[in-house]
Amino acid sequence: MNLNYPITYIKGISVQRAALIYTELGIKTCNDLLNFFPFRYIDKTQFYAIKDLQPNSSEVQIVGKITRIKSVAQKRGSRLVATFQDVSGTMELVWFKGQKWIKDSLKINEPYVVYGKLNHYNGNFSIPHPEIELVTEYKKKLQTKMQPVYSSTEKLTNSGISNKMLRNYIQNLLQQFYDGIQESLSQEVLDDFKLMKKKDALLNVHFPKSQENLAKAQNRLKFEELFFIQLQLLRKKLINKTKNKGFIFETVGKVFNQFYNEKLPFELTNAQKRVLKEIRKDVATGTHMNRLLQGDVGSGKTIVALLTMLLAIDNGFQATIMAPTEILANQHYTAVSELLEGMDIKVDILTGSVKTKKRREIHAGLEDGMLHILVGTHALLEDKVQFKNLGIAIIDEQHRFGVKQRSQLWKKGGKVEGFSLPPHILVMTATPIPRTLAMSVYGDLDISVIDELPPGRKEVKTIHRFDSNRLSVFKFMKDEIAKGRQVYLVYPLIEESEAMDYKDLMDGYESVSREFPSPKYQISIVHGKMKPADKDFEMQRFVKGETQIMVATTVIEVGVNVPNASVMIIESAERFGLSQLHQLRGRVGRGADQSYCILLSSYKLSEEGKTRLKTMVETTDGFKIAEVDLKLRGPGNLMGTQQSGVLNMKIADVVKDSKILVAARNTAISILQEDSNLSLEKNIPIKQAYTKMTKSSKIWSNIS
Numbered sequence: 279m280n281l282n283y284p285i286t287y288i289k290g291i292s293v294q295r296a297a298l299i300y301t302e303l304g305i306k307t308c309n310d311l312l313n314f315f316p317f318r319y320i321d322k323t324q325f326y327a328i329k330d331l332q333p334n335s336s337e338v339q340i341v342g343k344i345t346r347i348k349s350v351a352q353k354r355g356s357r358l359v360a361t362f363q364d365v366s367g368t369m370e371l372v373w374f375k376g377q378k379w380i381k382d383s384l385k386i387n388e389p390y391v392v393y394g395k396l397n398h399y400n401g402n403f404s405i406p407h408p409e410i411e412l413v414t415e416y417k418k419k420l421q422t423k424m425q426p427v428y429s430s431t432e433k434l435t436n437s438g439i440s441n442k443m444l445r446n447y448i449q450n451l452l453q454q455f456y457d458g459i460q461e462s463l464s465q466e467v468l469d470d471f472k473l474m475k476k477k478d479a480l481l482n483v484h485f486p487k488s489q490e491n492l493a494k495a496q497n498r499l500k501f502e503e504l505f506f507i508q509l510q511l512l513r514k515k516l517i518n519k520t521k522n523k524g525f526i527f528e529t530v531g532k533v534f535n536q537f538y539n540e541k542l543p544f545e546l547t548n549a550q551k552r553v554l555k556e557i558r559k560d561v562a563t564g565t566h567m568n569r570l571l572q573g574d575v576g577s578g579k580t581i582v583a584l585l586t587m588l589l590a591i592d593n594g595f596q597a598t599i600m601a602p603t604e605i606l607a608n609q610h611y612t613a614v615s616e617l618l619e620g621m622d623i624k625v626d627i628l629t630g631s632v633k634t635k636k637r638r639e640i641h642a643g644l645e646d647g648m649l650h651i652l653v654g655t656h657a658l659l660e661d662k663v664q665f666k667n668l669g670i671a672i673i674d675e676q677h678r679f680g681v682k683q684r685s686q687l688w689k690k691g692g693k694v695e696g697f698s699l700p701p702h703i704l705v706m707t708a709t710p711i712p713r714t715l716a717m718s719v720y721g722d723l724d725i726s727v728i729d730e731l732p733p734g735r736k737e738v739k740t741i742h743r744f745d746s747n748r749l750s751v752f753k754f755m756k757d758e759i760a761k762g763r764q765v766y767l768v769y770p771l772i773e774e775s776e777a778m779d780y781k782d783l784m785d786g787y788e789s790v791s792r793e794f795p796s797p798k799y800q801i802s803i804v805h806g807k808m809k810p811a812d813k814d815f816e817m818q819r820f821v822k823g824e825t826q827i828m829v830a831t832t833v834i835e836v837g838v839n840v841p842n843a844s845v846m847i848i849e850s851a852e853r854f855g856l857s858q859l860h861q862l863r864g865r866v867g868r869g870a871d872q873s874y875c876i877l878l879s880s881y882k883l884s885e886e887g888k889t890r891l892k893t894m895v896e897t898t899d900g901f902k903i904a905e906v907d908l909k910l911r912g913p914g915n916l917m918g919t920q921q922s923g924v925l926n927m928k929i930a931d932v933v934k935d936s937k938i939l940v941a942a943r944n945t946a947i948s949i950l951q952e953d954s955n956l957s958l959e960k961n962i963p964i965k966q967a968y969t970k971m972t973k974s975s976k977i978w979s980n981i982s
């Protein structure tokens with residue numbers, strides 16, 4: 279017998295029924311059915327005493343006797359009421375249908391087990407239409423103490439497949455096939471994590487003997503599911519590493535050292551140093567680097583990017599850094615140019631608004647290798663942009679760029695000994711992804727984390743105020759501006775209601791202009807409808823300190839760095855997502871001054887909205903915020919999850935089962951280290967490759 283047989287091999291399933299199950303539930307083989315896990319369980323392991331019942335108890339099981347049965351007339355028809363009593367108290371059992379038959383079959387003063395949904399009315403408890411069984415009968419059927427329920431509705435499908443049917447089929451299946459269920463994990467792994475055997479886990483997940491057994495069974499099945507996903511992801515990564523060759527940056531030379539020793543304006547944090555080491559190790563091996571650099575807002579990713587580019591230049595390569603918006607590209611360009619001032623390195627910028635003549639100049643510089651670093655927006659992806667020898671591409675804020683853009687960059691690589699190779703890729707993101715999720719999602723990327731902020735940063739003080747307090751907020755703005763600080767005032771701009779949001783922004787701008795009149799105050803405004811050059815002009819006025827207030831939409835969300843700005847006011851804050859709020863707040867607290875973030879909202883807040891604002895007030899740690907965000911929105915809304923399969927898991931949950939995930943991943947890593955041949959069996963499905971490997975290796979030797 280084999281679990282890959284169609285379900286028609288199971289007793290009681292006809293060909294027609296099998297076809298129905300396939301169309302309705304997608305279940306084809308015995309294995310599919312066995313892996314169709316219950317959605318919940320009816321727990322009949324517990325007995326209640328009537329005196330302990332609580333109005334909020336849902337389904338209860340009680341042993342007692344019927345002392346009286348009577349028919350009670352009501353408006354339409356009647357109901358049958360039995361008085362049910364145990365040693366502790368009395369309650370009622372009620373039937374509206376089939377009264378005569380029930381009345382005839384019930385026995386007075388015989389011990390019964392009743393089970394059902396509890397009603398509480400006027401201080402009295404009752405169970406309508408209970409399941410009822412004589413204790414003598416009940417004792418014969420101990421195995422059904424915890425009953426699996428496969429769907430929230432009794433009839434799972436329109437065609438009438440029910441929970442009861444599935445229970446029977448799976449019971450038959452287990453009776454017929456139990457002995458033939460193959461173990462899929464090695465004895466060593468089972469022992470290490472004290473995991474239940476596969477057979478028993480499958481038996482217990484469908485028909486658990488107790489809560490404890492159910493938990494063990496679920497634990498084992500979750501481990502297995504996560505383990506094979508991890509093995510698959512890690513194998514993919516290993517294959518990429520062996521297959522994809524990359525440029526070797528072996529020298530740390532003049533340019534890097536000169537900058538590091540003479541120009542670096544501050545000491546790197548330990549986290550920056552560690553990440554730099556990780557990158558240097560990658561680019562020295564001869565394999566292609568594909569690394570994700572995560573760092574909270576303001577953690578200092580730019581300098582790491584710059585040092586990496588200098589390493590490329592030292593080894594005769596060019597480097598590029600691509601930003602999602604023109605404002606950011608400009609900012610990077612200014613920062614990089616300033617930092618490299620006085621060094622013999624040519625940097626330029628290419629965005630959509632660069633004029634043709636200048637553009638040609640840039641193209642020429644890139645082709646003959648005179649231009650070392652190109653900063654830009656997606657404009658640099660155009661075919662016309664050809665590098666002489668591009669060694670590394672850095673992508674800022676990957677959430678705005680897709681996999682497609684990454685692959686366009688790959689094509690722009692340089693040559694060694696006549697062979698074209700893709701540039702190394704470093705993707706930088708300020709949106710922290712919880713570690714466990716990153717493990718599941720970014721299978722093809724290595725991950726570095728800057729988990730430390732530069733010294734001397736003061737935590738941004740965050741407060742939540744209702745709209746009605748706007749005047750006192752304006753007063754606070756005036757006080758801060760009087761101290762020489764600058765202020766951001768951000769309005770939501772959400773695509774679906776763009777016209778209305780735009781109006782809000784303009785109304786806001788007007789009222790701020792009235793409250794902060796010229797010439798004493800100068801205000802910048804930046805929004806998505808402006809021409810890039812105008813946006814840049816306004817932005818630059820704010821950067822230079824010519825304006826004190828920046829009224830903007832979320833275009834300023836990412837990366838903008840104006841250390842003198844110390845107040846961030848967010849209008850309609852309840853409409854923003856958590857990570858967006860965190861990004862916006864990250865625009866302040868970048869200098870030495872105490873910074874503030876004021877979240878303005880209406881009084882009407884959803885529960886989720888309240889949680890978001892409360893989280894922002896309570897913590898500034900991007901990773902904690904990301905965890906909450908993940909819990910609120912689920913992994914489906916995070917980038918990358920769609921492709922990764924984490925949403926299609928049958929039993930495990932990447933948020934709730936993070937401990938199991940870490941254990942499964944570590945096991946997968948050590949197995950791959952022990953027998954990396956597994957990684958080369960790339961055309962074989964992962965489970966087969968694993969079985970093949972474990973069978974021939976020592977870890978199977980002690981399996982009976």
Ligand SMILES: Nc1ncnc2c1ncn2[C@@H]1O[C@H](COP(=O)(O)OP(=O)(O)OP(=O)(O)O)[C@@H](O)[C@H]1O
Pocket residue numbers: 544545546547550573574575576577578579580581707708732733836837838839841864868
């Ligand atoms: N080790 C350090 N010591 C002191 N200041 C630093 C250090 N590293 C970076 N900085 C400064 O911290 C500020 C933030 O750095 P940077 O702009 O690189 O942050 P980021 O990680 O890109 O953040 P965001 O994603 O929010 O843009 C800059 O003004 C930078 O000069």
